[in-house]
């Protein structure tokens with residue numbers, strides 16, 4: 002057994018991804034709903050800084066089960 006191919010990358014159920022997003026928005030961190038491991042946060046490039054408001058996408062990755070969730074975390078950041 003060697004590296005898992007890309008196609009086996011697991012995803013969360015929509016309800017799980019929403020729970021991760023809600024936890025992140027509320028506390029700035031999230032844990033995996035499946036194995037309760039603290040999730041790693043990765044920034045997703047794609048917008049330029051300095052353009053003012055832009056959608057901010059967050060990528061939360063579980064180091065244990067390797068599932069990941071991508072969501073828009075920009076809610077409530079405007080003044």
Ligand SMILES: [Zn+2]
Pocket residue numbers: 033034035036037038063064065066067068
């Ligand atoms: Zn996990």
